[in-house]
Structures are given as structure tokens and as C-alpha cells.
Amino acid sequence: AQKITQTQPGMFVQEKEAVTLDCTYDTSDQSYGLFWYKQPSSGEMIFLIYQGSYDEQNATEGRYSLNFQKARKSANLVISASQLGDSAMYFCAMSNQAGTALIFGKGTTLSVSS
Amino acid sequence: GAGVSQSPRYKVAKRGQDVALRCDPISGHVSLFWYQQALGQGPEFLTYFQNEAQLDKSGLPSDRFFAERPEGSVSTLKIQRTQQEDSAVYLCASSRGRLSSGNTIYFGEGSWLTVV
Numbered sequence: 001a002q003k004i005t006q007t008q009p010g011m012f013v014q015e016k017e018a019v020t021l022d023c024t025y026d027t028s029d030q031s032y033g034l035f036w037y038k039q040p041s042s043g044e045m046i047f048l049i050y051q052g053s054y055d056e057q058n059a060t061e062g063r064y065s066l067n068f069q070k071a072r073k074s075a076n077l078v079i080s081a082s083q084l085g086d087s088a089m090y091f092c093a094m095s096n097q098a099g100t101a102l103i104f105g106k107g108t109t110l111s112v113s114s
Numbered sequence: 115g116a117g118v119s120q121s122p123r124y125k126v127a128k129r130g131q132d133v134a135l136r137c138d139p140i141s142g143h144v145s146l147f148w149y150q151q152a153l154g155q156g157p158e159f160l161t162y163f164q165n166e167a168q169l170d171k172s173g174l175p176s177d178r179f180f181a182e183r184p185e186g187s188v189s190t191l192k193i194q195r196t197q198q199e200d201s202a203v204y205l206c207a208s209s210r211g212r213l214s215s216g217n218t219i220y221f222g223e224g225s226w227l228t229v230v
Binding site for chain 1: 145147155156157158159162164169170173203205207211212213217218219220221222223224226
């Protein structure tokens with residue numbers, strides 16, 4: 001069965017610092033996708049970044065980058081130059097092989113202070 | 115529309131009441147997903163539609179939960195005889211196609227259900 005593990009319930013960082021949110025996954029599938037979403041207190045899930053299992057380069061989207069280590073089954077999110085607006089819950093997720101669902105981790109709460 | 119639209123945004127139901135939650139996906143999106151998110155937890159998959167076909171309903175917790183998408187666009191999630199454990203945010207999401215093709219899914223703001 002597929003599983004996503006996020007071991008950091010909460011992370012604290014100061015503005016302008018970089019932060020890494022950890023994510024490990026378990027799957028026997030050869031083809032899968034890894035996603036990161038941000039969920040502010042308003043509740044909406046906001047897509048941040050995607051990494052395919054066959055992608056050789058780490059994905060980047062603006063201040064977000066995904067540190068993909070396939071052999072270790074990890075897909076950590078790196079946020080550079082944190083901003084106060086980055087304070088939110090962050091979820092790592094993986095698609096199932098059929099592509100009919102995303103499996104989510106329990107999330108990490110990020111708090112950015114000035 | 116520009117994004118996934120869900121209604122109602124907030125619903126308070128008495129235990130035993132039936133509720134219906136509506137989702138209007140992004141125009142042209144073939145795939146539609148429903149998720150349930152309890153407070154402080156990650157979203158849990160409920161069901162998946164490709165156009166009007168419900169291809170995966172493995173996450174529906176009981177036969178009180180029913181979803182449909184009769185014309186391949188708007189979808190309704192119905193919960194019969196609501197119970198307190200049904201209290202959660204129900205998230206709808208859509209994508210151009212299956213996730214195995216690298217498609218991204220986009221979520222609505224959710225319907226917050228409280229059963230009293």
C-alpha cells in the first residue's frame with residue numbers, strides 16, 4: 001500500500017530564511033507523481049510543485065524546490081527566503097499508479113515570524 | 115469558471131439529516147475527485163470520476179455516502195443519515211486527466227460540514 005510520511009508536525013522559521021519540509025514515501029509502483037500543497041487557514045489547497053518519478057532533475061517553481069532522492073524515497077520541499085504569507089499547513093502527496101487518487105501525508109504546520 | 119467552485123461553503127446538519135454538497139469543476143477538466151478532511155488531518159480520498167463514470171469509489175466510508183456526476187461536469191456528494199463523525203471539510207478537486215499523466219489537480223475551497 002502507498003504511504004506518505006511527514007515527520008515534522010510543526011516548523012518555525014524567521015523571515016528570509018530557507019526551510020526544508022520533510023517527506024518520505026512508500027510505494028511499489030515504478031511510475032508515480034509527488035506533489036506538495038499549501039493549505040492556509042482559509043482551507044483551500046494550493047498546488048505548489050510536482051515531481052514525476054522519472055524526472056531526472058529536481059522540480060523548481062519560484063521560491064519552491066523539491067529535493068527528490070528516489071533511492072531514499074524522499075521528496076523534501078525547500079522554501080527559500082521565507083515570507084510571513086508562507087505560514088500555513090503543507091502537505092506532501094503521491095499519486096497512485098492508476099492516477100485516480102492522491103494519497104496525502106498528515107501535514108506540517110509552518111510558522112514564519114518577523 | 116476560473117477555479118473549482120463548491121457549495122455550500124458551510125453546512126450545519128442535525129444528526130440523521132441528509133445533505134448534498136455540490137462541486138463545479140474547472141471547465142474542460144475530465145477528472146473529478148472528492149476528499150474528506152478532518153480537523154488537523156490530511157485529506158482522505160473518497161471517490162474519483164472520469165467524465166460521468168465513477169471509476170474509483172474505494173474511499174467512501176459507508177453506503178451512506180453517494181456521489182454522482184451525471185453529465186460529466188457538476189458533481190454532487192450526498193451523505194444520508196448524517197452522523198457526528200461525518201463532520202469534516204469535504205474538498206472537491208479536478209484535473210485535465212489522470213494523475214498518472216502528470217496532471218495537477220486543483221482544489222476548491224471546500225464545504226465545511228458540522229453535524230450536531
